[in-house]
Amino acid sequence: MSLRLTAINICKSYNGKPVLKDCSVSFDSAGIYILMGPNGSGKSTFLRICALLENPDEGKINYFSDIPIIPPLSRGELKRGVFSENNILKRDIELKRRITLLLPRVGVFNTTVFKNAAYGLKIRGMGHDEIEKKVNTVLEFVGLSHKKNHNALTLSSGETQRLGIARAMVIEPEALFLDEPTASVDQENTEIIENIILNMKGKNGSTVIIATHDISQAERLAGRVLIMQDGKIVETSF
């Protein structure tokens, strides 16, 4: 079960300064992709656009799936790409609910670890018992079961990052984007998070795209690599 996506001629500028220049790439099978590049090369912006959190100035993102996108995109939307709307919040929520992006700063809610992890399921209207079962499983997976009743704001930065991963994983996204998932954590937590990502790969066949500037991490995660530089995709290994 995975979503495949194609980015076509994506351009983006902030205050007249180009950040992405004509980026095109096709993620056409499930697995781990590593988006490599130095800081400021445009990785985060590219991920945000792929994850439908931002609009490109030019170009479009097309999503494909074995399971139809419900409700199906209109002919107009297909023609223009899914970025036909000016406002991200108006975009097709059904598609958005099949993907998720873990931001570099997780943004935990001022409530318990359990309720943080349960948020994505709750807004999808899932029943209490099922939420409890799924959240307990995912908290066990990221090693936060013992802290499920703690306020999430009291977690260390490594634990916060693991909670962010749990919160994203629990909704079982078909495309998962991770923006520098280990940038603000220590070596021990980096290893834990990398193991979670590698185990996650085995658990379901989703498309996982990870932005990182750490070459050794890219090697450890052993994914297909794209290299970005100065807002352009300069090399792909697939």
Add this chain to the structure above:
Amino acid sequence: MGGDRGEGGKFIMDSITEGFRRAFSLIFTLDIELLKIIFLSLKVSGTALLIATATGLSLGAFVGLKRFPLRGIIISLMNTFMGLPPVVVGLFLYLILSRSGPFGFMGLLYTPSAMVIAQSILAFPIVASLSHSAIVNVDPIIKQASMTLGATPFQVTLNIMREARYGIMSGIIAALGRVMAEVGAILIVGGNIAGYTRVMTTTIALETDKGNFELAIALGIILLLLSLTINMTLHLVQRRGMVKINI
């Protein structure tokens, strides 16, 4: 002269002591008049608070979450109106509701409804302004995180308001404190009619004028206890909102 002043002072002290004695007697015997006054005060202020919360929170959330022209002016007005002088509100409401005023036909003047309107007007900017502050102070990452997890625009708004809940509750409690202690506006539009529009604060003002201290002191004690309860609740709410971060 000195002796006169001494005797006068002794008389006042005796009156106050007697006032306290009889006040406690009224409280402990659950005097029916006292209870009616307290009940009406709570009813008027409670209703006003409900109206102010529904309207003020909606405005605070709208101004806090949306960008639109004249937004800055609305924020300035909300902040300015937090300090509205109650007698001025009472005066304007009196002019509007009096027989010759534009809403005179509704016959609301000197009714508890007029008092509710007056207190709602006073509480509304407090709820609106403090809710707005609480909402704009929520970290923008919360909005983005909610969106990445698939929240609809309405769910994003609810989540931001949930994050601002302690600030919003502080605003509501602060507004309650203001309306419970208010006397100027409700005296003008309510008229202080015994058994109909007489509430705690207006009774205290009237009975003090008449020199009947016992009822005034009894109500004063109850008002102080209510004020203390409101402030302690506010303190507890604010303390709950502060999470100890041990990174």
